Amino acid sequence: MSPAKGAATRIRLDASLCDDEYVTSVLIVDDHPSFRASARALLEAEGFDVVGEASDGRGAVEAVEQLDPDVVLLDVQLPDLTGFEVCSRLTGNGKRISVVLVSSRDGSDYGPLVAESGASGFVPKAELSGARISALLR
Amino acid sequence: MTADETSLDGLERDAARLRALLDAIPDLMIRFDRDGTYTDICGNTSGLVRTREEMLGGNVRDFLPENVVDRVMACAARALDTKSTQTMEYALDVGGERRLFEARMTPSTGDEIVSIVRDITPAHRLERELAERLREVQHEQAFTRTVVNTAPIVLMLCDDQGAIIRFNDTTERLTGYADDERLWGRKVSDTFVHPEDATAFAQAMERVEPGRLPERIECRWLTSAGDELVMDCTINHVVDGQGLHRRIVAGLDVTERERSRQELVRQRDLLGVVARATPNLLFVAEPDGRIAWEGVNPMFEEVTGHDDSTACGREFWELVVAPEHVETVRAEFEASVAAGEVRYFSSELVTQHGERRLIDWSCRPLVGLDHRTKQLLCGVDVTERERHLREIRASRARLVEAQDAERRRLERNLHDGAQQRLVSLSLALRLAQAKLAADPEGAGDILSAAGDELALALAELRELARGIHPAMLTDRGLAAAVESLTTRAPLPVEVRAMPEERLPAPVEAAVFYVVSEALANIGKYAQASFATISVVTDNGRVVVEVADDGVGGADLAGGTGLRGLVDRVEALDGRLEVESPEGTGTTIVAAIPLTR
Numbered sequence: 001m002s003p004a005k006g007a008a009t010r011i012r013l014d015a016s017l018c019d020d021e022y023v024t025s026v027l028i029v030d031d032h033p034s035f036r037a038s039a040r041a042l043l044e045a046e047g048f049d050v051v052g053e054a055s056d057g058r059g060a061v062e063a064v065e066q067l068d069p070d071v072v073l074l075d076v077q078l079p080d081l082t083g084f085e086v087c088s089r090l091t092g093n094g095k096r097i098s099v100v101l102v103s104s105r106d107g108s109d110y111g112p113l114v115a116e117s118g119a120s121g122f123v124p125k126a127e128l129s130g131a132r133i134s135a136l137l138r
Numbered sequence: 139m140t141a142d143e144t145s146l147d148g149l150e151r152d153a154a155r156l157r158a159l160l161d162a163i164p165d166l167m168i169r170f171d172r173d174g175t176y177t178d179i180c181g182n183t184s185g186l187v188r189t190r191e192e193m194l195g196g197n198v199r200d201f202l203p204e205n206v207v208d209r210v211m212a213c214a215a216r217a218l219d220t221k222s223t224q225t226m227e228y229a230l231d232v233g234g235e236r237r238l239f240e241a242r243m244t245p246s247t248g249d250e251i252v253s254i255v256r257d258i259t260p261a262h263r264l265e266r267e268l269a270e271r272l273r274e275v276q277h278e279q280a281f282t283r284t285v286v287n288t289a290p291i292v293l294m295l296c297d298d299q300g301a302i303i304r305f306n307d308t309t310e311r312l313t314g315y316a317d318d319e320r321l322w323g324r325k326v327s328d329t330f331v332h333p334e335d336a337t338a339f340a341q342a343m344e345r346v347e348p349g350r351l352p353e354r355i356e357c358r359w360l361t362s363a364g365d366e367l368v369m370d371c372t373i374n375h376v377v378d379g380q381g382l383h384r385r386i387v388a389g390l391d392v393t394e395r396e397r398s399r400q401e402l403v404r405q406r407d408l409l410g411v412v413a414r415a416t417p418n419l420l421f422v423a424e425p426d427g428r429i430a431w432e433g434v435n436p437m438f439e440e441v442t443g444h445d446d447s448t449a450c451g452r453e454f455w456e457l458v459v460a461p462e463h464v465e466t467v468r469a470e471f472e473a474s475v476a477a478g479e480v481r482y483f484s485s486e487l488v489t490q491h492g493e494r495r496l497i498d499w500s501c502r503p504l505v506g507l508d509h510r511t512k513q514l515l516c517g518v519d520v521t522e523r524e525r526h527l528r529e530i531r532a533s534r535a536r537l538v539e540a541q542d543a544e545r546r547r548l549e550r551n552l553h554d555g556a557q558q559r560l561v562s563l564s565l566a567l568r569l570a571q572a573k574l575a576a577d578p579e580g581a582g583d584i585l586s587a588a589g590d591e592l593a594l595a596l597a598e599l600r601e602l603a604r605g606i607h608p609a610m611l612t613d614r615g616l617a618a619a620v621e622s623l624t625t626r627a628p629l630p631v632e633v634r635a636m637p638e639e640r641l642p643a644p645v646e647a648a649v650f651y652v653v654s655e656a657l658a659n660i661g662k663y664a665q666a667s668f669a670t671i672s673v674v675t676d677n678g679r680v681v682v683e684v685a686d687d688g689v690g691g692a693d694l695a696g697g698t699g700l701r702g703l704v705d706r707v708e709a710l711d712g713r714l715e716v717e718s719p720e721g722t723g724t725t726i727v728a729a730i731p732l733t734r
Contacts, residue, residue, distance in 0.1 A: 032558045032562075034558060035558060035561060039565060041584075042568060045569055045573065046572070104558060
């Protein structure tokens with residue numbers, strides 16, 4: 001899936017300069033439309049800027065190049081690549097991007113893969129909230 | 139000359155004649171009187187203990203030992219008293235030799251005794267020897283009789299015409315006939331010998347002649363009770379005590395030996411039949427591996443194309459072992475020979491038609507007919523068995539694989555379906571909660587959508603649960619479960635037969651899945667307008683048939699679905715067949731035993 005249309009290209013300010021005004025931009029990557037819709041509603045309600053959605057790994061990599069979000073909410077089970085593979089591509093070569101892995105399974109199902117993936121953290125889908133994401137970004 | 143002179147002259151002549159007579163007799167004449175004084179000694183004086191001159195005028199007591207003297211005097215007294223001749227015997231040592239004498243004492247004139255003494259030593263010795271000889275002969279006879287009667291052999295004396303004279307106890311015991319006048323004079327061949335062998339026996343009897351070798355004949359005899367004996371007989375010529383020509387029949391009872399021999403022959407024949415009939419390869423090998431003269435059996439010939447004429451003498455591994463296995467087989471064979479033990483091994487064989495077969499061999503030491511140890515090799519063709527085993531293993535693996543795949547599918551379905559909906563529901567509830575204060579209307583919309591989502595999640599879970607195991611089948615049986623399948627089927631389905639009773643649970647499940655998979659396939663591929671289902675129990679098994687009027691062309695090898703069904707049915711010892719000619723529909727028939 002290509003990056004969602006209509007998402008404006010924005011200039012990101014340094015978060016440390018203007019803490020209060022800054023709105024964190026998020027890309028949601030999941031193959032289930034219902035989850036993408038729910039997550040978007042929830043995060044937007046909590047003040048996040050959902051700048052795009054992708055339904056598979058390759059779409060995610062493309063969207064990150066185009067949209068340059070602060071955070072990628074990345075499902076572990078994707079139809080083409082695993083979330084871990086996508087994560088290492090996104091965070092490789094010291095790129096400044098935060099990835100939060102999500103799954104309907106429990107984090108313990110994946111053992112050490114989460115820690116080794118370069119992701120900022122893992123949130124079970126049912127427990128997803130803006131606060132959980134913010135806590136991982138600090 | 140006067141009459142007296144004449145008479146005296148006659149008397150003198152008589153006396154002289156008598157004297158001459160006395161001198162001439164071979165015996166000794168002694169005259170002595172009642173007190174034992176010798177008055178005259180003449181005749182054969184060789185038996186005297188002293189010379190005649192020394193003894194004349196002397197007394198008996200001076201010359202003879204005391205015990206003899208007493209008996210001589212007693213005998214003389216008896217003769218004088220009774221006026222009759224008395225006889226006595228006595229022994230004396232004469233010239234260093236013990237000699238036996240007989241004295242006949244006759245009273246003469248007055249108190250004089252005339253004793254005629256004869257040396258009876260040689261006569262006595264002869265008599266003793268004769269008695270001894272007679273005893274010996276009697277012993278010998280008794281010994282011979284005992285031997286003849288106790289020897290476990292039939293002995294029969296016949297005349298030169300083969301008529302019975304007498305026979306021994308063994309014959310009586312063995313045949314049950316008594317050795318008496320009822321049988322004497324009858325022909326042996328007509329009395330004892332089996333009618334079928336009688337002529338041969340009589341001819342053998344006739345051939346016996348002095349100076350010829352004895353006749354030998356093995357023939358059947360009959361006992362008085364009618365039992366059959368097998369007798370090994372020898373007929374010999376003999377001359378008896380009266381110089382008459384006789385025949386001796388000596389017979390050994392070989393009935394048992396013959397029976398054992400025939401039993402062995404029967405066993406050997408049976409083994410021969412077994413060897414010919416067995417579906418195994420059988421042959422005997424020499425210790426060096428060459429096929430022995432006992433040869434190979436027909437199965438060997440069928441498999442290798444070699445019979446006795448081409449196989450004997452060849453090393454067996456040349457003929458029945460694939461080249462790459464020869465070394466192993468030789469080692470096993472040699473180990474069996476060396477240890478004298480049975481060895482088991484497997485090897486491949488290339489048949490005369492070029493097929494490769496897997497053979498399980500046993501190699502066992504065998505004492506052969508010529509009393510040398512050889513090796514009996516028996517090969518069982520296990521190719522088919524191995525193929526079946528491989529099939530069963532593959533089927534098991536497929537069942538496990540199918541189970542794993544089914545679990546993966548269930549996990550995926552749960553994950554993609556109900557779980558995602560529940561995740562969304564959770565997020566929606568949290569969102570509604572967040573909006574409740576500021577935007578009650580928006581929260582209400584979210585909750586309403588969440589309710590719809592929940593209903594969908596429940597429906598998906600129900601469907602999934604039915605896929606894991608049809609609850610209907612467990613609770614209400616095959617008929618109800620199949621009916622629920624037909625109502626969901628995308629085409630009209632007629633159930634033509636269905637057992638009323640419940641079947642064993644695994645069988646019901648298998649029947650259900652056959653119907654379920656068949657209907658699913660019809661829906662997907664058959665382009666059918668109509669399908670029928672029939673389930674009947676018959677002769678200890680259930681037969682399920684699902685038929686459609688679609689395009690046909692279904693193939694067991696085609697998809698995993700049908701293959702899985704075959705595995706499931708075969709796991710219950712059943713069979714599943716698919717008949718699906720192009721253009722005329724498909725019929726799937728499975729038969730499953732009700733008990734295992």
